[in-house]
Amino acid sequence: MKDLHFDYTKAVSSERVAAIRPTAEAAMNVLKSGNGAGNDFLGWLNLPHDIEAQISDIESTARLLREECEIIVCIGIGGSYLGAKAVNEALLNSFAQLEGSKPQIVYAGQNIGEDYLYELQNLLRNRKFSIISISKSGTTTEPALAFRLLKTQLEQQQGKDAAKRLIVCITDRKRGALRTLATQEGYKTYVIEDNIGGRFSVLSPVGLLPIACAGFDIRSLIEGAKRMQDICNLPFDENPALQYAASRNILYREEGKKVEMLVNFHPKLHYVSEWWKQLYGESEGKNGKGIFPASADFTTDLHSMGQYIQDGERHLMETVLSVEQPNHEVIFPHDEQNLDGLNFLAGKRVDEVNKMAELGTMLAHVDGGVPNMKFTLPCLNEYYLGQMIYMFEFACGISGYMLEVNPFNQPGVEAYKKNMFALLDKPGYEEESKAIRARL
């Protein structure tokens, strides 16, 4: 069986890769040995094996929710929803919402939009729904706010007792508001382990329950991750995570490529890029350092960002996510009149055109001075998404250590929260409230 494949030959020379190889391997060894900064957050490293005991339980919870509900609302923000959303969007029918399949997965607690919450409450009125509430502390503002609103609505619509069976919490093992509430109400719960940070949590119940609820095969996802865990133990030449971390580090440090664009040629991978942006942006963007993670969906965005990539400021590197085989077949038809001049494509699969766009783009961008790296997924399914997820996580750990930052913390995320709490007069922020008012 094929595996995820990586090609860096259009980005960096083999000499330069050979030169940086010892540094990359040293960073990997720090990661594996658990001797580096943030080493109390390495629970994701062996998660593909550690999680196996919980899979059956997660599957049976998902089955229950799928049978009973029209809509399953996943409440979470950042790492508490991006991984699940990335996998679900990659696997769902592009028009799942219009096709009306049941249950539908919707997301909440990932913003503070008053119109969004109003419209969501309207949608849920008179529909049977359930809630998966994902938050380590239970007090992160966005999800806590959404949970209080929707839990109230669910209890009003179903009665308090019936509602209890339709709420699942994924939270801390012992502490925090959500754990306390869940214990008191008797909600079904799953644990977010202390040693797994949000952006590394997709292969834990945080990601697996919403993915199973959408009807996808979480066993296969985990199988793929396990396979990649083995691959990440291979030597440099067979280890895509090590190669990726090394290549992008060369481009950033030696060539001033300060922006990395993750680009796909498959519209369903849009949210994989969003997940990747959190993983890399939050892990590396600190101490005035870090590659800026950006993304584009091609060929769509070749007609918006293409000009800039080809010919704008030369601070870009590009990483392509390519899917080798589509899941469906569309043959392009012949047309007698051929007014659009497309008969040269007649009889071909649409994906053949897409693949030539992909190859043509790579050649054009490299000519334009944008180094190109490329990951190839043999096809878009749970197994290869599992491989890809683990590979990106493992590469991110290496990459962070090569950059000499702690890849597992995120101190900068607190700054806006502190200001917000001060402005909202949250109890305990009296000093900060005074200070910020004086400043305005």
Add this chain to the structure above:
Amino acid sequence: MKDLHFDYTKAVSSERVAAIRPTAEAAMNVLKSGNGAGNDFLGWLNLPHDIEAQISDIESTARLLREECEIIVCIGIGGSYLGAKAVNEALLNSFAQLEGSKPQIVYAGQNIGEDYLYELQNLLRNRKFSIISISKSGTTTEPALAFRLLKTQLEQQQGKDAAKRLIVCITDRKRGALRTLATQEGYKTYVIEDNIGGRFSVLSPVGLLPIACAGFDIRSLIEGAKRMQDICNLPFDENPALQYAASRNILYREEGKKVEMLVNFHPKLHYVSEWWKQLYGESEGKNGKGIFPASADFTTDLHSMGQYIQDGERHLMETVLSVEQPNHEVIFPHDEQNLDGLNFLAGKRVDEVNKMAELGTMLAHVDGGVPNMKFTLPCLNEYYLGQMIYMFEFACGISGYMLEVNPFNQPGVEAYKKNMFALLDKPGYEEESKAIRARL
């Protein structure tokens, strides 16, 4: 009545603005007088007035399609769909597809996804749909390919004669494949004028017909644009377009801020950012120059890109799109137990929390070394979107001239297309095919 408002005081000092003001005004005068590079593409400048005569006709076409169809498929790529999609997503219910309102607008021809087209064809089977095909030439690969596929399907489902009434083409006045086909088949058509480029076309039939088809008030959109056209004639201190162009130019040229993030605090503005990225990326990204346009949806992405923005590489500037008044009201409820500790928000509108997040974020990011500019829309409706669209377009023209590039061409977009055609053995590309094969 209020207007769109701009604040640059958290980004650049008044002294520096005063110093660059003559340059900005000179660039504006080049734009207005039509003496600059690309001056054969200035048809959008007076479009809010020029388009008025066509509005009734566009409205009646939209009425017809809305009455007859469950689904309206808009075929176009880049500037041929981003403007309409931006306005429609900004105004539609967040869960419009799940609410099942009719008709639904779906987009095609904006990618070459075989799975996407397969699933779209499946969706349209046994449903009454119409097609709006938007392409100046009719031979751009993505939309031409989608149009041939879907036109064939429509004719099979409805019969050729009935299908004719359900196809509308927006294309060149005289030339090109789509014009020829439309004349031959007797399709209803609208004209893309020669002097209006794709990314400046949202206030032409290209944008207006799909927006009217989604049920929105295109008269009000145009009224807003007209009002902004007047504002763009005001002196510097009252002219947001001039101020925006000047401020971002200072940050790029004098402070090395090479990435601009357009960030919103309203999830419905996601596609406004996508439209803006094409507008600025394609207009400015040339000759090795240009600010890299990126975007984020807050507070969502504060939990992914927030760490980087706060504390990563210092090459960022930020432009906030703020909506003053939400369209709906949700009051945050009191909870006896208050386990989540959120009772300090009880009785407040959700948007008040959002606004404090916005203010808190601005203060935090400025403290972190990210200059902040801010546009305020009094509310999210057609009128203010019209103002915003015209303002961004006008500022883009000024900004491009300040950067000393031609803001109205996009030569770099051709590079990948040429390679793709060579790889696909398109007739007329025999030499290129030979050359590219030799290279592989």
